């Protein structure tokens with residue numbers, strides 16, 4: 898005998914909108930070298946090599962940083978696929 902699986906009703910909570918971010922969304926990243934901010938696209942961050950717009954310093958954006966950023970953005974209701 899089969900029992901139907903209970904399905905929780907999908908409910909919207911007011912003021913809690915989930916947004917999916919596109920790869921073109923720009924994220925401000927502070928340069929370790931000159932401390933200036935550069936807007937880097939999410940797609941570029943996923944490739945993990947980023948360049949400072951001010952001093953042209955290249956740096957690696959680690960998987961750990963990417964995961965941390967993903968977690969922090971998710972807490973604010975912003976999600977993206979890795």
Ligand SMILES: [Zn+2]
Nearest residue numbers: 928931949952
């Ligand atoms: Zn720099």
